[in-house]
Amino acid sequence: MTFLAPALLAGLLAVAIPIFVHLVQRERKTVVPFPSLMFLRKIPHQSVRRRAIRDWPLLVLRILAVCLIVAAFARPLLSGTDTATMGAVGAREVVILIDRSYSMGYGDHWARARDAAIRAVKGLRPGDLATLAFFSTDVEIAARSVDEGTGLMAAITRATPGAGATRLAPALRAASGILEASKLPRRDIILISDFQAGGWDRAQDSKLPPGVTLTPVSVAEASTSNAAIGTMILGREVVPGGERITPSVRLVNRGTTAVTDRQLDLQVDGRVLDTRRVSIGADGSASVTFKPFMLAAQPARVMVRLGPDRLTADDVFFAVVAVRHQLPVLVLESVNPALDSSLYITRALAVGADPGFDVRVMRADQVPPAAIASAAVIVLNDVRPPSDAAARALEQAVKNGAGLLVALGERSAWQTDDPGLLPGSLGLVTDRSGTRGGTLGYVDYSHPVFEIFSAPRSGDLTAARVFKYRQLAAPARVLARFDDGGVAWAERRVGRGTVLAWTSTFDSYWNDLALKPVFVPLLLQAMKHLGRYAEPRPWQMVGDVFDPAAVPGDQAASGPGGAMPTILAPSGTVLRAKTRTDITASTLTEAGFYQIRPSPADAQHATYVAVNVAAAESDLTSFDPAELATAVTASGTRAEAARCQTLDEREHRQSLWWYLLASGLLLLAVEAAVASRLPRVLKP
Amino acid sequence: MRGARFIDPDALARIRNLELVARTVVDGFVNGLHRAPHRGFSLDFAEHRGYEPGDDLRRVDWRVFGRTDRFYVKQFEADSNANLLVALDISASMRFGSHQVSKLDYARSLAASLLYFSHQQRDRIGLATFDRAIVDYVPPSARHLEYSLYALDRIGAGQPGALAPPLLTLTERLTRRGIIAVVSDLYEDPDAVASAVRPLRSRGHDVIVFHVLDPAEIDFPYEEGSNFEDLESGDRVPVVPTGLREQYQALVRAHTEALTRALTDSRISYALFRTSVPLDHALFHFLSARERLSRVR
Numbered sequence: 001m002t003f004l005a006p007a008l009l010a011g012l013l014a015v016a017i018p019i020f021v022h023l024v025q026r027e028r029k030t031v032v033p034f035p036s037l038m039f040l041r042k043i044p045h046q047s048v049r050r051r052a053i054r055d056w057p058l059l060v061l062r063i064l065a066v067c068l069i070v071a072a073f074a075r076p077l078l079s080g081t082d083t084a085t086m087g088a089v090g091a092r093e094v095v096i097l098i099d100r101s102y103s104m105g106y107g108d109h110w111a112r113a114r115d116a117a118i119r120a121v122k123g124l125r126p127g128d129l130a131t132l133a134f135f136s137t138d139v140e141i142a143a144r145s146v147d148e149g150t151g152l153m154a155a156i157t158r159a160t161p162g163a164g165a166t167r168l169a170p171a172l173r174a175a176s177g178i179l180e181a182s183k184l185p186r187r188d189i190i191l192i193s194d195f196q197a198g199g200w201d202r203a204q205d206s207k208l209p210p211g212v213t214l215t216p217v218s219v220a221e222a223s224t225s226n227a228a229i230g231t232m233i234l235g236r237e238v239v240p241g242g243e244r245i246t247p248s249v250r251l252v253n254r255g256t257t258a259v260t261d262r263q264l265d266l267q268v269d270g271r272v273l274d275t276r277r278v279s280i281g282a283d284g285s286a287s288v289t290f291k292p293f294m295l296a297a298q299p300a301r302v303m304v305r306l307g308p309d310r311l312t313a314d315d316v317f318f319a320v321v322a323v324r325h326q327l328p329v330l331v332l333e334s335v336n337p338a339l340d341s342s343l344y345i346t347r348a349l350a351v352g353a354d355p356g357f358d359v360r361v362m363r364a365d366q367v368p369p370a371a372i373a374s375a376a377v378i379v380l381n382d383v384r385p386p387s388d389a390a391a392r393a394l395e396q397a398v399k400n401g402a403g404l405l406v407a408l409g410e411r412s413a414w415q416t417d418d419p420g421l422l423p424g425s426l427g428l429v430t431d432r433s434g435t436r437g438g439t440l441g442y443v444d445y446s447h448p449v450f451e452i453f454s455a456p457r458s459g460d461l462t463a464a465r466v467f468k469y470r471q472l473a474a475p476a477r478v479l480a481r482f483d484d485g486g487v488a489w490a491e492r493r494v495g496r497g498t499v500l501a502w503t504s505t506f507d508s509y510w511n512d513l514a515l516k517p518v519f520v521p522l523l524l525q526a527m528k529h530l531g532r533y534a535e536p537r538p539w540q541m542v543g544d545v546f547d548p549a550a551v552p553g554d555q556a557a558s559g560p561g562g563a564m565p566t567i568l569a570p571s572g573t574v575l576r577a578k579t580r581t582d583i584t585a586s587t588l589t590e591a592g593f594y595q596i597r598p599s600p601a602d603a604q605h606a607t608y609v610a611v612n613v614a615a616a617e618s619d620l621t622s623f624d625p626a627e628l629a630t631a632v633t634a635s636g637t638r639a640e641a642a643r644c645q646t647l648d649e650r651e652h653r654q655s656l657w658w659y660l661l662a663s664g665l666l667l668l669a670v671e672a673a674v675a676s677r678l679p680r681v682l683k684p
Numbered sequence: 685m686r687g688a689r690f691i692d693p694d695a696l697a698r699i700r701n702l703e704l705v706a707r708t709v710v711d712g713f714v715n716g717l718h719r720a721p722h723r724g725f726s727l728d729f730a731e732h733r734g735y736e737p738g739d740d741l742r743r744v745d746w747r748v749f750g751r752t753d754r755f756y757v758k759q760f761e762a763d764s765n766a767n768l769l770v771a772l773d774i775s776a777s778m779r780f781g782s783h784q785v786s787k788l789d790y791a792r793s794l795a796a797s798l799l800y801f802s803h804q805q806r807d808r809i810g811l812a813t814f815d816r817a818i819v820d821y822v823p824p825s826a827r828h829l830e831y832s833l834y835a836l837d838r839i840g841a842g843q844p845g846a847l848a849p850p851l852l853t854l855t856e857r858l859t860r861r862g863i864i865a866v867v868s869d870l871y872e873d874p875d876a877v878a879s880a881v882r883p884l885r886s887r888g889h890d891v892i893v894f895h896v897l898d899p900a901e902i903d904f905p906y907e908e909g910s911n912f913e914d915l916e917s918g919d920r921v922p923v924v925p926t927g928l929r930e931q932y933q934a935l936v937r938a939h940t941e942a943l944t945r946a947l948t949d950s951r952i953s954y955a956l957f958r959t960s961v962p963l964d965h966a967l968f969h970f971l972s973a974r975e976r977l978s979r980v981r
Contacts, residue, residue: 030910035777035787035901036871037914037921039935043928 004075011070018062061671068664077651091127092186095175099193101136102313105161112219135171136164137543165614166199216625225255228314228618248289253280262307266290314618318610319538326356330375332364334383344514369393376531382409399495403530408470409505423492427471437465441483464513469504539610546586568595732756767824767862768802770795775815775845782900790959814850815843844916848880861888874942
């Protein structure tokens with residue numbers, strides 16, 4: 001039980017009034033005329049003046065009425081722990097969940113959350129067990145089922161808001177798991193958060209076990225003001241001498257008041273290149289484009305910083321921009337290729353921009369092994385595979401991760417001594433030219449190559465007519481079949497590489513696929529897939545798992561001599577990886593530039609990974625915790641009583657003062673009735 | 685008292701005419717006696733004495749002279765009407781009353797009844813009202829009933845009372861022996877009361893003290909703690925009655941016993957009357973006392 005206006009409890013001193021009335025005042029005010037005090041004065045003085053309280057029920061009524069009225073004016077409210085434990089007995093297992101997402105850094109949210117957590121810890125009684133957990137994107141258990149509050153207090157005091165986003169469901173599931181294992185009769189969850197609307201995914205099942213009560217403690221404010229950098233767009237333009245980058249950012253004002261004349265800085269590699277002054281209307285957005293800069297061979301660290309407000313975590317945005325690398329593609333032809341044998345391939349790859357392709361066309365019988373080894377994707381375009389050293393180089397390249405695209409035509413011949421890369425056994429030619437040709441009857445749209453065509457009106461793969469194709473028996477994995485059941489596309493994994501087979505050609509003789517709109521995207525997609533191309537990500541998000549592909553060039557992912565690199569978090573924390581798996585399993589928990597050094601002391605060759613906070617977290621719009629309590633508990637009634645966000649709101653919702661005041665007035669009425677019926681014997 | 689018609693003092697208080705009050709009381713009382721109203725007041729022969737020069741010749745008993753040839757004068761028991769003076773205390777304390785009849789109302793009715801009764805006996809009647817001194821004085825006379833009743837009727841606001849000074853004044857004024865009825869609440873020390881009354885007795889007066897008290901003064905039935913204010917001095921004392929009722933009653937009881945003892949020792953008749961008791965009792969006591977006094981004399 002707490003009071004919003006405890007100073008008014010001083011009014012309890014008014015209790016002395018009825019006691020004074022009963023003891024003193026009433027005697028003095030009532031005067032009884034008497035003929036003579038001769039006898040009264042003969043009675044010992046102390047006996048005459050002795051004051052005794054009569055009408056005890058009346059006095060109790062008056063004192064109680066005064067107490068109730070004073071308590072009503074002090075605006076009492078039941079605290080969260082009070083309401084949670086109301087009516088229950090026995091020891092309890094309490095899980096205190098504290099939201100440490102970066103939005104808790106807004107204003108005094110974190111201080112209030114910390115105070116609420118400390119109050120919860122202080123509310124523990126002997127025999128109670130408490131678990132302290134901080135959550136944002138993930139859940140961190142700071143203390144598990146401890147029965148002493150000192151450690152909890154220290155952990156709460158040490159904690160600071162992180163960079164993650166609010167995720168209520170995982171936190172509740174973690175708490176449920178802890179409570180399910182508890183044998184104590186009472187199990188409570190105290191959830192302290194700002195209850196952002198984006199933090200609760202209603203689709204996730206977060207039902208609490210039966211008997212578990214949820215007490216939400218909200219630190220949200222009714223009105224907030226926050227401007228944030230939503231995202232960054234990096235305009236790229238290839239110009240003589242390199243690549244020109246034009247950064248632009250999208251600013252979002254999620255507050256109800258306009259943001260005026262805020263400074264916006266663009267920093268590249270630690271130097272301020274451009275500064276703007278921005279104004280954003282209430283609940284509005286704005287885009288700001290900075291002046292371009294030339295990108296050198298080394299990746300550039302780009303940072304845009306907005307003048308700070310009450311939530312600073314979302315006022316800065318990081319990116320790492322690197323020069324794009326073209327994907328090397330080697331197209332191997334036969335000795336006497338058809339006139340347009342590789343025409344469509346080269347033309348299609350030439351238009352590829354992200355990534356670009358460095359296409360080389362060579363004769364299969366003349367290709368040097370080094371050319372094969374340097375290619376990311378090798379295309380065997382209606383030709384038999386190279387032999388001897390080139391064959392071994394091809395096999396090795398594929399096993400090392402290169403991609404192999406095989407177009408099977410009339411010149412294709414796969415001898416038994418050829419590398420066993422083909423995803424199946426090559427058969428005869430199926431000629432359907434007598435009819436109108438065949439079409440694709442089955443396509444595995446879940447495959448990365450065909451995935452882009454899965455959506456309606458995103459490309460009709462069945463539009464192409466295939467008049468001839470080579471039969472492929474015992475395929476490793478069929479990705480597409482013709483309408484007659486023949487294999488059209490097949491795939492096979494060889495080592496780290498992938499072999500993709502198209503049982504027809506890429507010219508216009510055996511089919512008209514190259515003439516269809518789907519050809520270019522299909523081919524580009526196949527090249528990306530085979531070349532294991534991953535689009536460079538200028539930044540990652542907090543909570544993501546470290547992606548080595550995000551490291552420009554990936555060469556820093558392993559140090560010299562295969563040594564594991566050293567990762568420095570933006571805060572300076574050193575993350576040492578023993579294996580490559582350790583790196584890829586690392587979760588990014590801080591916003592800023594992660595530094596990856598080949599060795600701990602080699603800062604010169606360090607590469608960087610930009611990590612940003614989730615933009616959605618900057619939307620401080622909160623929801624009613626009652627909804628959460630109702631949704632996740634079997635009976636949200638008890639949590640309902642304690643769901644109020646702030647003390648004011650909780651007091652307003654509980655309205656205990658009204659009952660106290662009504663009770664006090666009722667007692668006064670009863671007192672008046674009783675007092676009027678009591679005999680007042682002034683004259684016998 | 686068999687057959688007597690007792691009249692509630694509260695009922696008498698509603699009668700504004702004092703003579704009517706007195707008549708109502710006395711006639712009712714007398715009719716209830718079924719005896720001659722002149723008992724003790726008859727003209728019965730008492731003794732003979734020798735004629736002395738100056739005696740009225742009409743009082744010579746000629747029959748005795750015929751038998752003895754000597755002059756004797758006849759003397760009778762009640763050869764003359766008695767003087768009755770009612771000394772009425774009208775001090776402020778007499779204005780107290782816990783019910784409809786205050787002590788002063790009761791005493792006034794009592795005085796009127798005594799005066800009327802004595803007037804019917806053809807006594808000379810007089811009235812003296814006093815507080816700390818004589819306030820009004822009607823000398824005893826056979827024709828002073830109206831004056832006395834008028835004096836009773838116009839009793840004004842009293843002052844703090846004292847018994848000795850006015851009674852001393854009466855002692856000096858009354859040269860002829862008679863009956864003195866003192867009606868008061870006697871809020872003085874019993875010895876002081878006796879000392880104040882004793883001079884009257886010493887001058888040969890038959891003194892009857894009527895001690896008039898309200899029932900509340902005797903029983904002290906108050907319940908609630910209050911400030912008790914002295915009607916005469918205005919002093920106030922906070923009192924919790926429940927804690928001292930028994931002590932108070934014992935003090936009153938001791939006071940009346942001391943008064944009885946002190947006055948009786950001085951051959952002064954004393955009677956305590958509650959204002960709730962019908963006046964008939966007072967008249968009965970008066971007659972009893974007068975008869976007793978007459979026998980003693």
